[in-house]
Amino acid sequence: MMGVKLCFLLFVLVVDCYCQEPTVETKIGTIQGIQSNKTFRNNVYTTNAYLGIPYSKPPVGDMRFKRPLPYGNLTSPFNATNYGSPCPQMQYPVFGMHSTNEDCLFLNVFVPTATSDREERHAVMIWVHGGGLISGSGQLTPGEILAAYGNVIVVTINYRLGVFGFLNIGDERAQGNMGLWDQREAMLWVIENIASFGGDVDRITIFGESAGAVSVNVHSLYPPNKGLFHQVISQSGSARSNFGSSSPQTALARYLGCDISTSDAIFECLKKVSPEDYVNLQQQFAMDSIKFGEITFIETIDGDLIKRFPLDTIRDAFRNRSPEVEFMQSLAYINGLNGNEGLSNLIMMANGPLNDVRINKTTMDNSLIPMMLPFVFPGHEVPHHVLKNIALEYTNWTNPDDATEMFVKYAGDVAYNVESAELRNLHAKGDASRTWVYSFDAVIDQHMLPTPDWATKANHADDLAPIFGYQMDYKEAFNISNYQPPAWELDLSERMMTFWTNFAKYGNPSGNDTVRWPEFELDSMKHLVLDKTDSIEARQYAREVSFWREVVPGLLEANADCGKEPKHGTASSAINVFTYSRYCSILFFTFLLFSII
Template structure:
């Protein structure tokens, strides 16, 4: 009997060892989490990665917790099986080929990808924390499989969901709903990682946050929030910087009323509006967005960002970033001082403005033509409205912009004008804000700052992109950064597709740069055969050096320096001078000529 019992014990031990090898698990203060091991391949090289999916980091933001800051999830009632993604946050599916994921208001989950390799340092793996884009209105962490990036770069990758649209950003300017809950979701997920990532083999002192588009703006905002000190040491901002126009409001009161009215609620009292939105189903809230986009019935500023946008809430965002920049020139700024303690990698794609082509529809973009009248009466005024909001734009400023965004060899060519539209909106939305942010960040001692321009014109694009664009559109760098691990059939309606070899080589280089930066703070180190022979220089306000990603990488200087000077100096100087002259003329209109002559304000 003893012999038989011993055999059973040995057999059970072997089975347990086999299962533990196949089913990875970790134990943290909140309980035990089990995941799964998956095989991934990049450029014919196999890897294994442990995945822990759908881990709740916050209580479901439902009922009384809707329109409130997130609360930690707390301990797991039993061992937690993290083998399936959690649902995405409620959203309208409006982009071409956007996969319609399962959604739920109970959506605050994170996903962790752990490479099955020895870490580069004894302290554990460096951690890359990704914040998805989507205009704060769509997207999820599920869409971005971190397995290849984690394995090839030998880092832990974390992706997250955060609340979107009205449910994530409603600000009615009082304590009932103060807005920016989506940013506090991101921060709570960062706190979760800080506390627990060590159990997964991660180094909590080597966390890098990175994101694209609205995720990039999120990264930048998290980097100017001083209470985040200690949660991460560096950030990678891909295609959206702090002063991107049209993304901040004082509050969302008018949007709240719009939603309430479209759900047949009273809008005479904000308490009633809040009660209406608190009790509405997520489906009804999203239906308002979908119906509005279909009918074109909402105000222009709401059409651009369906639902609600970040607001100057007085806590997470205390003032407009542009004002913060100006203030930091002559005064101490806690936000900018904190920003400058963190390493930054910042960049834009070659033709970011091509994202705006979607307003013309996704069909026949190859043959799109823009008339001079459309440029002068629609596109230029639309651009000035984005930049200057409610300010009346002087005619001289409009003429200045028309002159700048004209190909003077072919001033009225409809095909040249379409290229100028891409240039115009690329500059105001992405290029100028990016350069301005890098200048502010690097304009201090002992700060490591890096700038890139991703120009490669890929075979397939994340967004509808005609061939005449000729360079990378918005979002195109995501494929190379994540090692083309997307579900291409779901995201871009592409099946049976393998990227060409030059794109895979580019992807290998970019993953090395990104993960090197996470490991060491220097994209060039540790050196390897994968990293380009071109050393990526630091960015500073004197040399303004940057790396250009293409079929072959190269180094450049003064990226969009002319455009930045034009918008921040030339246009603003003419605008202010014209406003000043108009003010004087208006004042003198109520005086006689002799009085104006005497005080020096006439003529």
């Protein structure tokens, strides 16, 4: 009998903990959520979670490849106690959740039960997930602990991925960047409805990691977004130099057996192809990097949200002000990178255990350096002697034959570090800009991506777990069970959640705390290093920016000048040729010397 009573008591406790149903009255109807209790460091944190709320009409049928439209009124009361479907994607090793459901434009709202820090309402943080624009969903990073620990409202969102989110055929039938427009539609939903949840529309921060960081940077360069958000956190991503410029739809259509004789035939076929066929094709090509790359869709120039490559806008703005950059500089901004982003690129070199991967100097110089240069100089052929100069810059002179670690350094610089540093430098140039920079160096026990044992700094995506209080869906996303982070990681998580939510609440990550995170200024270039013990360092990637934005372009310009013939037809033409050649040699030597000092 005692056992029956105990079981009944446990049942009542479970019902009390997980089945209470908070409701909120909104413009679009009554929304019924669920009270959630999550444990972090032996403390129970309570939030009201409203899950799977549709913010856009389903992008199916004639709405496939179209920009999103507001969902409108909900059935009332709307049951918001379960996550909505992820957008179509294959099951990836990281961030992936297998789905073939195009009705996927949902968001989730996590509201702390504590009194807001200001009488007028809670600050709001909108999370844009990463995953290369081909995978991920809002539910992989549950917001309960971040919301409750930092006393802010956290919103996570889904957006269209792959061909469904980024097909661009150049006209109104599919103009590209639908996934980015989905993100903006979710922001508009927040502006219209978050006050009903106790949110402050004048304190909205957008933040994202990897492709999510690229996305929030794109939104920060779009002046019509003024008022939708006020602060930006960019984690491991920037405004890229080389967005999609090819036409992967032709390759995709061919692999799907479509008629590819005309662009109209391709579009009509892709409009009718089933999500299952597309996801199955992704799965089929998952281990073939060339074929997979041929069917990968990313951001493109759509003439509205993205009118030109964002990095071109950024580089021009160092000389000429533009409305895009003025808007970006008006936003408080945190820009950060993980200590060794390039470790994520080492996976493609592995045929076995990652610890056994070794890259020799010949492979590095002749294959890997040219392969990744389109990240920096899209559409440009780089001459051999310039490639040689780059190879010298990325040589480990204590052991020049082993290029493994230098490849990781090179991959991180060209894919992440230089562009991110350039963006934060430009932001800090604004007359009233407030900029903070960090490096997440901590080598956590359980990496998000495969990582060699010799890594001395954090890999790409390692910052996600501490940011969300170790509440990520490890089993679903990473096939990791029973992860127990050590105490120092939980300490780090507390500090990071405090910094991030302070920024959302006060516009300053240090808030009113005694630990100070100095603002980034161009004369001192101080940044915070997040590790077992935090510290302050300076001039992160200053040399790399100088090399890639001054030295290498100088070499390319010198090469172009040297390719021009001197004037002929005078008695001194032979001397002119000799002098000109000598001038070019001296010029190249000067750049070479500067780059290896």
